[in-house]
Amino acid sequence: MFVIFSWLLLAASVQAAKLTLQSPRFTISSSNATTLRTETFTTTQKPEPLTLSSSDTFKLTFQITEEGEGGKGVQPHQTFLRFYDGVSGEEGIQPIRVTPGGKAKFELNMARPPASIPPTTTDPLKVTLILGSFVHEPVKYELFDLYIPASQPPPQHADEVFFHTRPVIEHTFHPEQKLPPTMISAVFACLVLSPWVVLLGLWAKVSPSVPHLFSPSVVPFTTLLGAFELLLFWYWVELNLGQVLLYGSLLAVPTVFAGKQALAKTGEWRQGRS
Incomplete structure (x- = not known):
């Protein structure tokens, strides 16, 4: 029982241990290896913003240890640098390799920047170190602001x-x-119907015998002619040209036969009269 209790106390103490950075340091050098700026800083006070040109090289070194005096080096399960543009909201994550002793090094060559760097403007990138561990509390450190082209x-x-x-x-x-206007419509309606008036007048002149006008051989032809007139009126108010041609072709067939029959009967009537 005592052994189990001791292991629980040990696990609680390990779980409560926090990670910290020892001697974080950065160096900025030009393309000809000239050191432009080097500085050791702390996690409690950020250094002045860093500025890189398109040919500079940036190096960051630090060691991860357990918090407290004589803390040993620790290799977290996950170590990332986060580059974040607070104006545009763009961000990029760059993993960092850490040795078993907790030492880490990151190098950024602006001649060949990694794909993890987000699209940049004239606004600075906020650089944050993120540490994750199964046996330590996760921690995040705001390191510095970085200006890049x-x-x-x-x-x-x-x-x-x-x-x-x-x-x-x-x-x-x-x-x-x-x-x-209604008057104009009435005038043109009379003009449309005027051929029927002329037809009936000529018919009455040619055939004085009115009963022939309503004979079984003439009425179908007259009715089909009236159907053509109704089709044209329907076209005027609703139908399109294709429908008129279709219905007109269907009416044409019986109209031709009815017309032939009417002409034949009319010829017989003329011969009998003579």
Whole structure:
């Protein structure tokens, strides 16, 4: 029982242990290996913002230990540097390799920046160290602000313009058609019906015998002619041209046969009269 209790106390003490940084140091050098700036800083007070040019090299070294005097070096399970742009919200995560003794080194060559660096502008990147461990409390340290050259815009593809928002297509509709006055409509309706008046007048002149007008051989032909007139009126108010041609072709067949029969009967009537 005592052994189990001792192991629980040991596990609680290990779990309560915190990770800290020892001797964090950065160095900025130019392309010809000239040291431009080097400084050892603490996690409680950030150094002045760092500025890198397109040819500079940045090196960061530190050791991860357990908090307290004589803390031994610790290798966390996860160690990351986070680069965050507080204005645009862009961020990038860069893993860092740590030795079993807790020593770590990170190098950033601006001539060949890693893909983990987010797109940059003239705003600084906030650099944060994130440590994760199964046996220690996770910890996060705000290290410094870093100014690096603004990212170059990506080359524009020839078809890129077709994937942007296009202008809104606006349709211009003509005003609704105005109906003519009732008098004008009546006049033209009379003009449309006038051929029937002429036809009936000529028919009465040619055939004085009215009963022949309503004979079984003439009525179908007259009815089909009236159907053509109704079809044209229907076309005027509702149908389209294709429908008129279809219905007209269907009416044409019986009209031809009815017309032939009417002409034949009329010829017989003329011969019998003579």
